[in-house]
Amino acid sequence: MNLPPAPVRFDDARPRALAIAYDVAAEGMEVLLVRDVLGRFALVVDDRERDVPADRVLAWSERLTSDLQRYAADRPLLRASGLFSADALLGSERAQPAPRRVPAGGYGSVRLLDNTVVGEDWAQVSTPTAERDGSRTHRTALYGFKGGVGRTTATAVLARHLADRGHVVLVVDLDLESPGAGPLLAAGARLPRHGIVDQLVEAAVGNADGLELVAPSGYAPRGGWGELWVAPARGRGTDECPYSYVDKLNRVYADIPGMDFADRLAAAVRTCEDAVAWEGESGRRPDVVLLDSRAGIHDIAAVTISRLCDLALLFGADNSQTWGGYGDLFAAWHSSGQARAIREKLRMVASMVPDSPQRPMSAYLESFREHSWECFSLLYDDDVPEPETGRLIPGAFSPSLEDDSAPHHPIPILFEPGLVGLDADSAPGWQDRAFVRAAYRDFLTTATLLITADPQSDEGP
Structure with a gap:
């Protein structure tokens, strides 16, 4: 048979x-x-x-x-x-x-x-819009394959740290389905009337002029030169009519004639950058833009990492969910031929790192680094044999396991129970507390160097 x-x-x-x-x-x-x-x-x-x-x-x-x-x-x-x-x-x-x-x-x-219907931009790596426009603005995306890894809190801490060093910093909340960066960074200040969803919806019908998209945060940077601005996903609305956030969110991903979603999102970020220069007393454009991206394999994350940013900080924990997820993502970049275009702007962040007698921080980070290197190896060049001797010659970009400047090498953020469920409104000055400074010390030092090459970055938060 x-x-x-x-x-x-x-x-x-x-x-x-x-x-x-x-x-x-x-x-x-x-x-x-x-x-x-x-x-x-x-x-x-x-x-x-x-x-x-x-x-x-x-x-x-x-x-x-x-x-x-x-x-x-x-x-x-x-x-x-x-x-x-x-x-x-x-x-x-x-x-x-x-x-x-x-x-x-x-x-x-x-x-x-x-x-594809969604996710096409994971395979479309291009020059960030800021660079194409001739702007000196540096864009950093903060992304986690899984939620709950402290990405938004890290965004807030990093934003204040950079502003303290005299930079004009804009944080754009692109986690549209779960907005949080706006209220966390506002520090009690008044959020703008409109948010990123408003810009996307109104621009689609040619009605985006005059939107109030950015606002200075309530944080006063040390030194007096820096500025910290917020572009929230959700605006504050007005008392005159209800703020229909869900109805707007249901419409933001639509393509319009002559402009796909990626172009629309890039235009929204650029509009927020322009607004800082227009509305700020100093008239300065942002030196640094932090893009708090949505988690998961989603179109917003695809556009943010593949097309909008100069540096992408990838958050994760040392578990099978993290490495399985990033493995799928890296495989997509590899199979689409985009590994070389994307790999050098990536850097892993080991978030919520434990440090206890049962699992010391050093052992945890060693395990994280090994798993990260195995995952990133798909994006690195293979060693090739020398024709005459057969000796393996390292690829043009093939970092070793121990290379502490390589994309796979983890930047640690320590686990601190006091940061779980943080409510910034009820905890003023939270970023100055000793446990916060200790948890983010290494992260701030390394991230600041990657973004600004600032030699003073080792001073702490």
């Missing part, structure tokens, strides 16, 4: 489709592998300058249908000569080189165009 073939599942389809694409390229063809929003593959062959026998086209098409089963598109093989918009498709900026290089010498190339 002949059993039916085992079904091809989603995870099986991509390597099978790539294997076919590589074989077609090996026959000298330029090919584009396209995956649709359901995960189905089609192969576009550029035959405009080369005659391809009909039997080869049929063989490729039949192999795609056979090997991919339900994950083959209805038309699995497309010839560029028969497409109306072949140049637009084959020249798409969203198409990325395939993970494995096709050997040179008469061979074609393979590119992958992946269409």
Whole structure:
């Protein structure tokens, strides 16, 4: 009795489709592998300058249908000569080189165009908008794969620390589903009338002029030169009408003609930066922008890390959830060919580090570093053998386990029970307490150096 073939599942389809694409390229063809929003593959062959026998086209098409089963598109093989918009498709900026290089010498190339409903920006690493605009503003994203790792509190402590050193600091709360940075940083001051959600909603209908998006916090930086501004996710609203936060939130992720969500979010951040210069007495633009990103594999985090920031601080604990989550994320960057573009602006933060007789801090951080290095190794270059001797030559970017400047090396924040459930309104001056200063000492020193190269960063919070 002949059993039916085992079904091809989603995870099986991509390597099978790539294997076919590589074989077609090996026959000298330029090919584009396209995956649709359901995960189905089609192969576009550029035959405009080369005659391809009909039997080869049929063989490729039949192999795609056979090997991919339900994950083959209805038309699995497309010839560029028969497409109306072949140049637009084959020249798409969203198409990325395939993970494995096709050997040179008469061979074609393979590119992958992946269409998704959400999360597409994880694979679209680009120059931060501030740099493209010629601004000297440095943007740092603070991100955690899992919530509850103290990311927002760390954002608040770091913001005050940088302002104390004379910097104009803007904190933008991008955790739209769970806003918290605004109230935590306001320190009793009046929040602006509007928030990031208002800018996204109003800009979509061309109605964003005149929004009140930023406000100075109630914190007075030491030294008198620094400034600390807040752009909350949720504005304070007015007494005249209810603030419909959920109704606005339900609409912020929509694309509008000529501008996708990533462009809209970048414009919102830039508008907040401009507002600081307009509204501040000094007229100074922010030196540093801290982007408190939403946790998880979400479009906001994708845009924030891949497109908006110069530095991304990745928060985590030494557990399977952290490494499983970051492993999935790093695998996406690796498979999309974006590892080299993203890896050097990443840095791990070991949050809520314990220090007890049962688990000393040194042992915890050693374990964290080893697991982090294993996870990051996917983004590092492989060592290559020397042709004559076979000796392994280190890759161009392949940090060792012990390299304390590498992305995988953890910046520690100590666990402190007094910070759990912190209510800034009922605990004025909380950032100056001894246990806070001790918990964040190493984090502030290293993060400040990464952001500003400030030699005074070792003075503590």
